[in-house]
Amino acid sequence: MKNYLFELKEGLIISLKAIRSNKIRSVLTTLGIIIGVWAVVVMTMAIRGIDESFQTGVASLGSDNLYIDKWAWFDNDIPWWELRNRKNLEMDDFRRYVELAKLPLAAAPSAGTNRTIKYEDKSVEFVNIQGTTNQYINTTNLTFAQGRFFNELESKGGRQVCVLGSEVNNKLFPLGNGLGNNVKIGGRKFKVVGILEEQGSWVMGNWNPDNQVFIPIENIFRYFQSQRHRSITINVRAPNSQMVEAVKEEAIGIMRRVRGLKYDERNDFSINQQEGLLTNINQTIGVIQVAGLVITGLALFVGAIGIMNIMFVSVKERTREIGIRKAIGAKNRTILGQFISESAMLCLIGGFIGLFLAMITSMIIAQMDFPSKITPDSVILAIMVSLITGVLSGFAPAFTASKMDPVDSLRYE
Amino acid sequence: MNIITIEHIAKVYQVGMEEVHALRDVSLRIDKNEYVAIMGPSGSGKSTLMNMLGCLDTPTSGLYNFKDHNVSQMNDNELATIRNKEIGFVFQTFNLLPRSDALHNVELPLIYAGITSHERKERAAAALESVGLADRMHHKPNELSGGQRQRVAIARALVTNPSIILADEPTGNLDSKTGEDIMLLFNEIFEQGNTIILVTHEEYIAEHAARIIRLRDGLIESDENVSDRFIPGKKVSVD
Numbered sequence: 001m002k003n004y005l006f007e008l009k010e011g012l013i014i015s016l017k018a019i020r021s022n023k024i025r026s027v028l029t030t031l032g033i034i035i036g037v038w039a040v041v042v043m044t045m046a047i048r049g050i051d052e053s054f055q056t057g058v059a060s061l062g063s064d065n066l067y068i069d070k071w072a073w074f075d076n077d078i079p080w081w082e083l084r085n086r087k088n089l090e091m092d093d094f095r096r097y098v099e100l101a102k103l104p105l106a107a108a109p110s111a112g113t114n115r116t117i118k119y120e121d122k123s124v125e126f127v128n129i130q131g132t133t134n135q136y137i138n139t140t141n142l143t144f145a146q147g148r149f150f151n152e153l154e155s156k157g158g159r160q161v162c163v164l165g166s167e168v169n170n171k172l173f174p175l176g177n178g179l180g181n182n183v184k185i186g187g188r189k190f191k192v193v194g195i196l197e198e199q200g201s202w203v204m205g206n207w208n209p210d211n212q213v214f215i216p217i218e219n220i221f222r223y224f225q226s227q228r229h230r231s232i233t234i235n236v237r238a239p240n241s242q243m244v245e246a247v248k249e250e251a252i253g254i255m256r257r258v259r260g261l262k263y264d265e266r267n268d269f270s271i272n273q274q275e276g277l278l279t280n281i282n283q284t285i286g287v288i289q290v291a292g293l294v295i296t297g298l299a300l301f302v303g304a305i306g307i308m309n310i311m312f313v314s315v316k317e318r319t320r321e322i323g324i325r326k327a328i329g330a331k332n333r334t335i336l337g338q339f340i341s342e343s344a345m346l347c348l349i350g351g352f353i354g355l356f357l358a359m360i361t362s363m364i365i366a367q368m369d370f371p372s373k374i375t376p377d378s379v380i381l382a383i384m385v386s387l388i389t390g391v392l393s394g395f396a397p398a399f400t401a402s403k404m405d406p407v408d409s410l411r412y413e
Numbered sequence: 414m415n416i417i418t419i420e421h422i423a424k425v426y427q428v429g430m431e432e433v434h435a436l437r438d439v440s441l442r443i444d445k446n447e448y449v450a451i452m453g454p455s456g457s458g459k460s461t462l463m464n465m466l467g468c469l470d471t472p473t474s475g476l477y478n479f480k481d482h483n484v485s486q487m488n489d490n491e492l493a494t495i496r497n498k499e500i501g502f503v504f505q506t507f508n509l510l511p512r513s514d515a516l517h518n519v520e521l522p523l524i525y526a527g528i529t530s531h532e533r534k535e536r537a538a539a540a541l542e543s544v545g546l547a548d549r550m551h552h553k554p555n556e557l558s559g560g561q562r563q564r565v566a567i568a569r570a571l572v573t574n575p576s577i578i579l580a581d582e583p584t585g586n587l588d589s590k591t592g593e594d595i596m597l598l599f600n601e602i603f604e605q606g607n608t609i610i611l612v613t614h615e616e617y618i619a620e621h622a623a624r625i626i627r628l629r630d631g632l633i634e635s636d637e638n639v640s641d642r643f644i645p646g647k648k649v650s651v652d
Contacts, residue, residue: 021512324510326496329494329498329522331489410469
């Protein structure tokens with residue numbers, strides 16, 4: 001064992017010397033590995049960032065939630081036209097559901113629209129305005145930076161009050177003095193009663209609570225969309241995750257009754273769940289991962305071939321050196337180890353350069369509000385990937401070197 | 414003491430469709446502290462014999478015993494070990510590692526013998542000193558003259574205290590003055606109790622040896638003891 005360690009150490013010293021004496025060639029050779037490792041690290045970083053963002057997004061919506069809706073979010077078995085021809089879900093449906101349902105912790109209707117929101121000379125276009133009731137806050141995990149959600153009185157009375165998502169707030173009130181001021185949503189005046197904390201679910205886009213504004217649902221019907229043409233969503237929260245299935249079963253029963261369906265008719269509503277959202281997200285991430293894997297794999301493969309090529313050249317060039325080493329007592333495995341460690345070292349150097357570039361990339365990306373950070377495991381990943389690439393691509397040339405005949409290689413010119 | 418015993422060894426090379434009999438039937442014994450020159454024209458098989466003696470190659474048939482080891486049956490690794498421990502090579506073209514300094518070149522066999530860095534440095538330095546290169550330790554081969562390079566190679570051959578020194582045309586790439594100096598160095602080494610096998614085709618180089626083996630067409634043509642001849646630098650024993 002000691003002997004192997006000794007040989008490893010000497011092999012490393014010899015390879016370092018060999019690499020140093022061919023600096024330019026070494027750097028050019030490792031370019032493929034540099035790009036490969038860079039891609040591996042940046043990819044894992046990006047995927048983790050996206051994933052984290054989805055997870056926090058979903059968490060902010062609440063994981064024990066059901067959404068009774070005319071539309072199915074993910075169920076593609078039902079043809080689109082059938083979904084479209086379903087009766088709208090109306091406020092009456094919601095009220096009867098609330099009357100009959102015993103299991104939910106909270107239930108709230110919601111209807112959304114996109115409007116421009118203004119404060120003095122600042123405005124944000126195309127903001128997702130969610131009309132709902134005071135119960136809505138109990139169906140989510142949203143937290144407040146300032147103020148509160150609108151109360152029952154404001155909700156029932158259809159008062160012109162609103163709660164701003166953090167990003168909307170930052171754009172309208174960069175100084176943070178929004179609470180109590182009046183903003184204009186689609187030209188109507190609303191008083192800001194609450195501002196949400198940042199939820200940080202960047203990838204959810206318009207569904208990110210940071211980009212949303214909440215107002216009493218009456219206002220949506222009064223100002224923005226007629227109730228008759230607008231289907232609402234019923235947001236239902238189960239008391240805990242074990243109860244989700246029971247709440248769902250109950251909801252199906254109640255909704256069939258409320259909608260007056262006969263026993264042989266299909267449901268004309270869908271019960272959506274975040275589980276669906278999660279599977280959908282995971283599918284997306286899966287696709288990104290596979291694409292990332294293919295790209296990085298390809299880059300590394302090209303890099304590995306470059307290394308293998310230059311190692312073959314190096315072995316050929318140093319045929320005589322190999323002969324000398326063998327004549328004075330180097331064993332086959334010593335020569336094998338020497339060249340494998342040389343190629344591993346080359347790749348490792350490339351790996352560190354790649355890692356360094358990835359760190360710079362991550363800093364640049366972080367400037368653009370994309371969640372990205374280099375974690376210790378991506379460092380380990382980069383090192384392992386380059387080490388393994390080095391050993392694998394160095395093996396064939398090293399094996400050739402180790403099998404060289406000392407007599408022939410000493411005579412090689 | 415008997416170091417090398419060769420019995421009826423032959424070596425056949427396959428060159429294309431043709432079989433080349435480099436060595437046909439060679440038997441010889443070399444004892445400790447002998448100074449042997451192997452001579453012969455090109456194609457006589459002297460290089461093949463040298464490779465065989467140096468454990469760089471194994472015979473096609475016949476027996477080769479190095480001390481107690483049966484070399485003819487050895488695999489690559491065992492051959493490498495015996496080369497490392499028992500044989501010191503000196504080549505015509507020096508065969509030094511061009512990118513390493515003299516000290517590291519001399520250290521090399523000790524690395525493969527698994528000797529620690531500190532002891533290696535000491536022994537390599539001592540070997541370089543003994544060939545008169547104490548002040549050239551950190552010079553690379555291209556910073557040394559031909560004679561100095563060959564001295565580094567001799568130091569490398571001596572550093573492991575091998576049983577035999579095998580020199581293949583050691584003066585072939587040197588001018589005659591430097592060549593003579595190198596031969597004097599070999600004489601010194603011989604006098605210290607080492608066994609030297611010299612492969613050459615120059616008569617005046619072979620004259621340094623005490624025994625001359627002549628090869629022709631893969632067979633030993635003559636094997637004569639010439640120790641009564643004048644050996645430069647060697648005290649002639651009077652008895």
